[in-house]
Amino acid sequence: MLMFKQVRLSGFGGQGVILAGTLLGHAAIAEGKWVAGSNAYGAQARGGNATAEVIISNQKISFPHIITADLLIAFSQSAYNRYQADLEGEQTMVVYDPLLVEVDQQKKIRQIGIQATELALEHYDNKQAANIILLAAAAALTGIVGREALEKVIHEKVDKRFVELNLKALSLGWGLGEKLTA
Amino acid sequence: MSKANPYRLMQGNEAVAEGALAAGVRFFGGYPITPSTEIAEILSVRLPELGGKFIQMEDEIGSIAAIIGASLGGAKALTATSGPGFSLMQENLGYACLTETPIVIVNVMRGGPSTGLPTSPSQGDVMQARWGTHGDHPIIVLSPSTVEEAFFYTVKAVNFSEKYRNPVILLLDEVIGHMRARVELPPWSMIETVNRIKPNMPPEWYVPYERSSMGVSPMASFGDGYRYHVTGLVHDIKGFPTGKPREAQENIFGLFKKIERGFKEVCLVDYLEMEDAEHAIVAYGCMVLSARSAMEQLRADGVKVGMIKLGTLWPFPRFALEHFLPQLKTILVPELNMGQIYREVVRVNSGQAVVEKINKINGEMISPDEIIKSMRGLTR
Numbered sequence: 001m002l003m004f005k006q007v008r009l010s011g012f013g014g015q016g017v018i019l020a021g022t023l024l025g026h027a028a029i030a031e032g033k034w035v036a037g038s039n040a041y042g043a044q045a046r047g048g049n050a051t052a053e054v055i056i057s058n059q060k061i062s063f064p065h066i067i068t069a070d071l072l073i074a075f076s077q078s079a080y081n082r083y084q085a086d087l088e089g090e091q092t093m094v095v096y097d098p099l100l101v102e103v104d105q106q107k108k109i110r111q112i113g114i115q116a117t118e119l120a121l122e123h124y125d126n127k128q129a130a131n132i133i134l135l136a137a138a139a140a141l142t143g144i145v146g147r148e149a150l151e152k153v154i155h156e157k158v159d160k161r162f163v164e165l166n167l168k169a170l171s172l173g174w175g176l177g178e179k180l181t182a
Numbered sequence: 183m184s185k186a187n188p189y190r191l192m193q194g195n196e197a198v199a200e201g202a203l204a205a206g207v208r209f210f211g212g213y214p215i216t217p218s219t220e221i222a223e224i225l226s227v228r229l230p231e232l233g234g235k236f237i238q239m240e241d242e243i244g245s246i247a248a249i250i251g252a253s254l255g256g257a258k259a260l261t262a263t264s265g266p267g268f269s270l271m272q273e274n275l276g277y278a279c280l281t282e283t284p285i286v287i288v289n290v291m292r293g294g295p296s297t298g299l300p301t302s303p304s305q306g307d308v309m310q311a312r313w314g315t316h317g318d319h320p321i322i323v324l325s326p327s328t329v330e331e332a333f334f335y336t337v338k339a340v341n342f343s344e345k346y347r348n349p350v351i352l353l354l355d356e357v358i359g360h361m362r363a364r365v366e367l368p369p370w371s372m373i374e375t376v377n378r379i380k381p382n383m384p385p386e387w388y389v390p391y392e393r394s395s396m397g398v399s400p401m402a403s404f405g406d407g408y409r410y411h412v413t414g415l416v417h418d419i420k421g422f423p424t425g426k427p428r429e430a431q432e433n434i435f436g437l438f439k440k441i442e443r444g445f446k447e448v449c450l451v452d453y454l455e456m457e458d459a460e461h462a463i464v465a466y467g468c469m470v471l472s473a474r475s476a477m478e479q480l481r482a483d484g485v486k487v488g489m490i491k492l493g494t495l496w497p498f499p500r501f502a503l504e505h506f507l508p509q510l511k512t513i514l515v516p517e518l519n520m521g522q523i524y525r526e527v528v529r530v531n532s533g534q535a536v537v538e539k540i541n542k543i544n545g546e547m548i549s550p551d552e553i554i555k556s557m558r559g560l561t562r
Contacts, residue, residue, distance in 0.1 A: 022191075023364055029191040038361040043216070043300045063475040063550060064361045 006066045007054045007144065008083055009135070011075020011100075013070025014046035015133030019158075020073070024135060026157055027149035028056045036064035049078065056144060073138050074101050075131070076167050095138040097130060110140060115174055123172065124165055132166045133173035140177025192365045194332045194358040195220035195262075199228065201336025204370045206377070207286070208234030208384040209259040211248030211432035213241055213267060215304035216289035216300045221262035224387035234507035242267035243522060246274040249285045253278075254412065256403030258340055260354035262288040263309055266297060268314070270468050275349055276315035277414045279437065282391070282399070284378055288336070288352045290359040291467075293545050302545030303356035305467055307340055308522040311351045312496045318434065320441040322350045322448050323496040329363040335450070335493065342448055346440050347398050353495065355518065357468035357547060381408060391419040391433075450493030453504040455481060459488030461512045461561055462535075464503070464527055466492040468547060471517045485561055495523065500530045507534045512560045516540040516545045536560065 011017045018039050025035045034057045042048025053066045069087055074080040074096040080103065087094060087109055096103060098113035114137045116130035123129075124170065132154075139145050147170070154166045190198075199221050202210075210229055216223045222238070229236040235252070239245040242263055249259035263271065268289045278285050291307045293299025307314075311323045322342050326335040332354060339350040381388050381400040388411035393399050399419075415423035416430045423432060449545070455477060456462065465473040470491050480487045490502050502511075513525040513535050520526030524539040531537050540556050542548050 024364070025191045029189050029364055030187060032187070032189070034364050036361065036363045037192055038357065041301055061363070062478065063471050064357070064363065065547060065549075067550075 005056055006069050007056070007071045008051060008062045008074070008086070009054070009075070010049070010051040010079030010083055012046070013041055013044055013048045013050040014049070015075045015130060016073055017050045018052050019056050020131040022133040023132075023150065023153050023157060024054050024139075024145060025056075026153040028054070029146040030149040030152055031145060033057065034059060034061050036061040038064050041069055049082075051079070051083075056177045067090025071095070071138060071142055071144065073134055075130065075134070077101050093138075093142060095134060095141065097134060098132040112137075114178060116173070119172060120169065122182075124168065126165065129165055129169040132169035133176070137177035140174045141181055188366050189364050190367070191362050193220060193360060193362045194326075194329050194330050194354060195360065196224060197263070197332035197365065198336045198352065198354070199224035200367065200546040201333040202286070202340065203232065203341035204229055204333075204373050205258065205337040206374075206375050207258045207260045207340055208232065209249060209257040210235070210261065211237045211239050211252065211259070212245045212261040212263065213239055215264045215267050217292055217359050217542070218262040218264050218354075218360075220290060221288060221290075236375045242270035243274065246271040246278070246285070246287065249526050250274060250278050250281075250283050253283045253285050254404050255387055256405070258284070258344065260286040260340070262290065264290050265298075265304075268307060268310065270545065272310075272314040276317055276319065278349040279315065279319040280317075280403075280414055280416070280433075281320070281412050282347040282437070283349070284347050284401075285349050286336070286339045286343050286352060287349060288354065290354040290356060293543070294400045295436070299354065299545040303468055303518055303547060304517040305353075305469070305522070306543070307353060308519060311353055320348065320438050321496050322346070322441065322494070323346060323353055323403065324350065324450060324493060325353045325466045325495050326358055326493065327372055327465075327467055328358070329361060330365045330367070331493070332358060333365070333367055337373055337375070338450070341374070342444075344376045344378045345398070346444055346448075346554075347378065347401060348437075348441065353467065355467045357471070369498055380406075385409065389419050390418065390421045393436055395441075397436065410522065445497060449497065449499035449502070451499045452491040452493065453502075454489040454491060456488035456490065456506055459486050459506070460510065461485065461487040461514070461557060462506060462510050462524065463487065463489045463553065464492065464513055464515045465489060466495060466523065469518065470552045472548050472553055473516060474559065475523065475550035477509065479550065479554055480557055485557065487557060487561075492523070498526050498530070503512035503527060503530045505542050507531065510535040512536045512538065512557075514538050514540065514553065514557055516553055517557075518542055518548065
């Protein structure tokens with residue numbers, strides 16, 4: 001299993017990028033790891049760039065920003081364009097939504113498309129679930145956090161009205177990720 | 183996965199809200215502003231649960247007025263804002279200084295001036311915190327550099343304000359306010375809290391601004407039956423305006439004396455790897471994170487570098503620097519402003535070591551690499 005430690009999630013404000021990053025952090029805490037992270041976003045409520053950085057480690061983390069990313073979860077073309085150059089070598093991966101991102105085929109790392117938005121619309125008639133589908137698929141692909149921990153934090157941290165939807169999205173995304181690792 | 187996980191993933195602003203509650207703050211008056219909004223958001227839920235009061239005011243002028251009033255009424259009171267709101271609070275900040283009303287103002291600094299860079303970090307309000315309100319006055323300003331410190335420094339800020347009857351400003355930057363980290367916090371029962379001293383004499387004997395031997399006067403809460411006068415004019419010990427030079431001097435000197443007495447207590451400083459250091463990084467707030475990372479890498483390469491971490495910015499902990507000056511060749515001061523603490527370091531240094539600065543005001547952090555590069559240039 002590759003060791004993924006520095007994760008960047010990036011897209012537009014309103015897509016749930018920050019929430020997905022926060023859930024990832026809480027899940028790693030639930031597994032007893034050290035976590036640090038921060039978010040960057042514009043002044044707009046929707047539509048600006050939104051980026052979450054999550055660093056997961058077995059030891060205390062002294063610097064809360066990503067130095068070199070291991071995993072990019074891209075929710076938009078601009079996010080991919082801006083951050084893909086950070087990823088180099090076999091130890092890195094991009095997980096993206098092909099509806100929103102066209103990847104550079106020349107890039108020699110694993111780039112995995114998950115039809116998150118289309119699946120969310122098809123299954124739940126709600127594209128807001130795409131963030132969890134992508135996160136779950138990325139987690140299943142990389143092993144950065146376990147499914148049980150993600151389920152736990154969805155129960156604890158997500159608004160009650162959306163727990164069920166997010167659990168379904170988790171299950172769907174996890175299944176897709178698992179299939180691709182096999 | 184253990185059942186009783188003592189660790190939590192917590193945001194800096196969340197830690198401030200937790201710290202305020204643990205310290206006994208039961209009143210918040212404020213106007214939400216990025217990047218401090220989470221503090222208001224969390225307290226709007228938590229305070230009513232604990233029997234406290236949360237009020238969203240019409241603006242920041244009203245916000246600080248509200249917490250001053252709440253404090254005079256006996257509550258531990260706090261507000262949270264960012265640069266634009268902090269600017270609006272300056273007039274009443276002076277009022278709280280002169281009337282010796284304990285309040286805590288949290289300023290999560292963002293890029294300025296004016297509306298500036300709302301979601302980007304800055305340390306541009308260091309001098310404003312010191313001198314933003316007019317007139318000569320002492321002030322206590324604390325600056326945490328981790329999520330855990332955000333919790334403990336908030337408790338200290340409330341304690342200092344109560345003990346010294348003085349406004350305390352907690353300066354966070356956007357990085358510390360918004361970063362999330364694993365923390366393990368003690369239960370509230372383990373936390374030392376300080377309450378203002380109340381008068382124990384009958385109301386008719388109460389002289390509101392007569393200082394005790396500790397330099398601070400007992401503070402009656404409005405509604406307790408103690409009648410007294412509160413004014414922004416320079417006043418005598420009864421609280422009434424005076425123009426007599428002797429009484430004016432006594433009033434203002436008294437403000438300075440009480441903080442001078444507590445100087446060592448209110449100066450929070452940490453020393454990292456300073457024992458054998460020939461070079462020091464002086465850092466506070468988010469710059470501590472970059473500096474620590476840079477220090478670890480430089481140490482690994484054999485450079486004898488340490489860090490003087492300032493938790494208190496005002497009063498400036500000059501002794502922290504003075505102690506190490508004889509052994510230091512160079513001092514580097516990274517800041518997200520044009521050099522506001524750098525000038526203090528130069529002043530205290532008085533030409534002994536070489537003092538250099540790194541500054542950024544474009545909304546980005548100074549990275550560990552930039553500090554390493556600068557330090558290598560200095561130590562060559």
